Amino acid sequence: MASVIIWLLIVLVSVLDINMDMKNLLVFCCSCPLLPLAWLIGNLIKVDIFSKQNPLGQFGFIFTLNQMIYLLIVMWVFSAVPEKMIMVYAIVFGAHLFPYSWLYQSKGYTVAAISIPMIP
Numbered sequence: 001m002a003s004v005i006i007w008l009l010i011v012l013v014s015v016l017d018i019n020m021d022m023k024n025l026l027v028f029c030c031s032c033p034l035l036p037l038a039w040l041i042g043n044l045i046k047v048d049i050f051s052k053q054n055p056l057g058q059f060g061f062i063f064t065l066n067q068m069i070y071l072l073i074v075m076w077v078f079s080a081v082p083e084k085m086i087m088v089y090a091i092v093f094g095a096h097l098f099p100y101s102w103l104y105q106s107k108g109y110t111v112a113a114i115s116i117p118m119i120p
Contacts, residue, residue, distance in 0.1 A: 002037035003093075006030055014086055024078050024085045063099040070096060091117040 009030040013023055042049040051057060070092040077088045094116025101109035 001041045002034055005037055006034055010086070010089075020082045020085075024082055027086055027089060028078075059103055060100070063096070063103065066099075067092070067096045090119070094119075 010027050013026045013030060016023060016026075018026075038049055074085065074089045074092055078085045094113055096113075097109050097116070098113035100106065101113060
């Protein structure tokens with residue numbers, strides 16, 4: 001749910017009539033509230049997103065850390081090919097969902113992980 005909010009913000013930024021550098025910077029800024037939003041939504045639906053009782057939670061954390069490595073690619077694209085940054089960001093985001101399809105045994109994550117990188 002938090003990602004949906006983040007991506008709605010990114011869509012709004014991407015349609016703004018501003019220069020590409022500012023647009024790309026704002027896209028990065030849109031991602032900053034992801035963890036606080038996830039925590040807030042978790043509280044609203046009574047889910048502890050930081051629960052230590054789920055042994056698979058550590059895998060989820062590791063899967064999230066790999067996204068940090070992929071963001072280095074997005075940062076490079078930000079400076080090397082700025083007009084492609086939002087597309088690369090979407091591809092990296094979508095692809096990083098694939099391990100969650102295994103973790104949560106979810107066809108939804110599988111479909112999202114395969115289709116999101118193909119959409120841009």
